[in-house]
Amino acid sequence: MASGDTAPDFDAPSFDALSVGDVVAERSFELSRDSLVRYAGASGDFNPIHYRDDVAASVGLPGVIAHGMLTMGLAVQPVVDWAGDPALVADYQVRFTRPVVVDPSEGATVTVSAKVGQLDAEARVARIDLTTTFGGETVLGKAQVRVRFA
Amino acid sequence: MNPELQGREFPPTRPYLVGREKVREFARAVFATDPINFDVDAARAAGHPDLVAPPTFPVVVQESTLAQLLAEPDAGIDFSRVVHGDQRFTFSRPVFAGDELTATLRVSSVKSLGPHSMVTAESTIVDADGAHVVTATSTLVVRGDE
Numbered sequence: 338m339a340s341g342d343t344a345p346d347f348d349a350p351s352f353d354a355l356s357v358g359d360v361v362a363e364r365s366f367e368l369s370r371d372s373l374v375r376y377a378g379a380s381g382d383f384n385p386i387h388y389r390d391d392v393a394a395s396v397g398l399p400g401v402i403a404h405g406m407l408t409m410g411l412a413v414q415p416v417v418d419w420a421g422d423p424a425l426v427a428d429y430q431v432r433f434t435r436p437v438v439v440d441p442s443e444g445a446t447v448t449v450s451a452k453v454g455q456l457d458a459e460a461r462v463a464r465i466d467l468t469t470t471f472g473g474e475t476v477l478g479k480a481q482v483r484v485r486f487a
Numbered sequence: 488m489n490p491e492l493q494g495r496e497f498p499p500t501r502p503y504l505v506g507r508e509k510v511r512e513f514a515r516a517v518f519a520t521d522p523i524n525f526d527v528d529a530a531r532a533a534g535h536p537d538l539v540a541p542p543t544f545p546v547v548v549q550e551s552t553l554a555q556l557l558a559e560p561d562a563g564i565d566f567s568r569v570v571h572g573d574q575r576f577t578f579s580r581p582v583f584a585g586d587e588l589t590a591t592l593r594v595s596s597v598k599s600l601g602p603h604s605m606v607t608a609e610s611t612i613v614d615a616d617g618a619h620v621v622t623a624t625s626t627l628v629v630r631g632d633e
Contacts, residue, residue: 378516379513423523
């Protein structure tokens with residue numbers, strides 16, 4: 338990436354200024370049933386448990402749930418915004434531990450907090466650990482984003 | 488589930504052409520706000536050839552490989568009992584609009600856990616030159632009778 342091509346309203350974070358434990362980003366997301374339909378169309382995942390209450394109930398779910406991949410996809414966004422470029426994400430992994438139930442009228446609020454988990458000074462890669470919660474409980478386990486620095 | 492699936496490699500999928508509007512549509516759906524996902528000029532100013540897809544976009548390409556696995560006649564996977572356990576993307580480079588991507592799935596492990604089975608499927612995604620772009624790895628849990 339060419340140096341000097343910095344966006345005017347954005348200061349890229351400096352790897353050397355990071356410490357393990359720093360919270361680098363936090364954001365809340367308001368999910369509605371519309372969000373699920375939009376994600377179904379964008380991703381091609383039309384499993385009806387993500388938009389039909391009767392189907393969700395028939396497989397024992399407490400209600401229509403968000404696509405795990407939607408939760409994974411939005412949870413990395415605060416890190417992308419902090420890093421300044423989606424291209425800096427070198428690796429991203431999660432474990433799906435609890436469903437996000439999206440109420441038809443109230444929706445669901447998912448909160449993401451991103452913290453520095455590990456710093457590899459030689460590779461200049463920061464491991465950012467995500468805490469993603471819904472209704473006071475974490476919904477993603479071992480959610481780690483590796484961000485490459487220049 | 489059939490334990491002999493372990494190590495099986497599937498034929499490469501039909502090439503997937505990454506469109507700009509698809510990148511924008513996917514980016515909106517995952518609440519992305521970075522202009523590099525939406526604005527070609529912003530992407531080019533940051534040194535990229537075109538729009539950069541969000542980190543989880545490769546799932547769109549990976550999906551057809553998982554469909555191959557679920558449709559495998561001797562796999563013994565009942566789709567209605569499949570739960571997504573883990574997901575990982577490991578990048579050599581990001582996905583750009585204009586990429587033509589081909590995915591090849593390999594079953595890296597099959598494990599039993601009581602009545603349940605766990606299958607780990609690795610989809611290696613390469614560009615039109617055959618160069619590695621990203622590997623998408625899913626672990627699927629197939630629930631058995633308790």
